[in-house]
Amino acid sequence: MLREMRGQVLRQYHEEKQVLGQQVRTKMRAESRSQMHAKVRTKELMTAAVSRLLETYADLAQRRSHLFADLLGGQVPRQWRHYPEDDAIDPVGGFQWFYHAHAPQDRPAACEHGHIHLFARRKLWTRRLRSMREIAFARLSGEPPASHNPRHLLSIGFDAKGVPTTIFTVNSWVTGDRMLSAPLTADILQHMTLDTGNEAVDAVIGSLVRLYREEIDGLLCQRDQALFAWPGDQVLSDQRLELLSELRIDVDRKLRAI
Numbered sequence: 168m169l170r171e172m173r174g175q176v177l178r179q180y181h182e183e184k185q186v187l188g189q190q191v192r193t194k195m196r197a198e199s200r201s202q203m204h205a206k207v208r209t210k211e212l213m214t215a216a217v218s219r220l221l222e223t224y225a226d227l228a229q230r231r232s233h234l235f236a237d238l239l240g241g242q243v244p245r246q247w248r249h250y251p252e253d254d255a256i257d258p259v260g261g262f263q264w265f266y267h268a269h270a271p272q273d274r275p276a277a278c279e280h281g282h283i284h285l286f287a288r289r290k291l292w293t294r295r296l297r298s299m300r301e302i303a304f305a306r307l308s309g310e311p312p313a314s315h316n317p318r319h320l321l322s323i324g325f326d327a328k329g330v331p332t333t334i335f336t337v338n339s340w341v342t343g344d345r346m347l348s349a350p351l352t353a354d355i356l357q358h359m360t361l362d363t364g365n366e367a368v369d370a371v372i373g374s375l376v377r378l379y380r381e382e383i384d385g386l387l388c389q390r391d392q393a394l395f396a397w398p399g400d401q402v403l404s405d406q407r408l409e410l411l412s413e414l415r416i417d418v419d420r421k422l423r424a425i
Contacts, residue, residue: 213425390412
């Protein structure tokens with residue numbers, strides 16, 4: 168009797184072990200397929216970004232035009248003026264940007280023609296402020312838990328030829344807008360679709376965000392580290408802290424690498 172019971176228990180054990188093993192193998196195969204699809208999707212997005220960027224500049228070259236020709240109207244940009252004047256807004260995608268130039272002494276090491284400030288409008292982040300991570304970020308960075316202002320995401324510097332040369336982040340007092348935590352900012356940028364009616368500039372911004380995704384994630388983490396390491400409670404309004412993180416980029420080298 169005991170032998171039969173023992174045999175039955177052993178058979179049941181082996182059967183359950185086989186079922187469990189099959190479930191584990193099925194889960195591993197599913198995860199492997201998911202990872203493979205994610206890699207394929209990432210490669211497709213990168214390839215599309217490369218094509219879009221090259222096509223944009225090729226079209227500008229064929230027309231003997233400049234990336235910011237329509238925005239500037241053939242004129243030298245006036246310092247601090249927004250181009251376009253009321254900003255470029257994508258009401259559907261929820262993004263906003265403007266181009267402007269500082270006085271040379273404001274960014275002496277940049278050697279830039281001007282730069283773009285990119286923002287997320289309220290529809291993209293309102294509900295997400297309720298998360299514990301965003302509440303903690305708001306508290307640590309000294310900002311109020313909610314604001315009607317757009318949230319600054321990042322900036323892109325350009326040379327006189329309209330070629331991007333830097334990606335950087337700045338403190339809140341620079342633009343007069345607040346910011347979101349690095350993880351939420353990165354997530355919003357990852358899913359960005361941009362259509363403000365400024366086709367060439369939208370294409371360049373979107374392509375760069377896609378091509379430099381990993382580098383941008385690192386810049387945002389550096390930004391948060393700079394904020395949290397700064398002494399005092401009014402870090403976002405402290406004008407001694409302006410540039411939070413910066414990356415010099417070589418688009419040609421990036422395209423060759425891809």
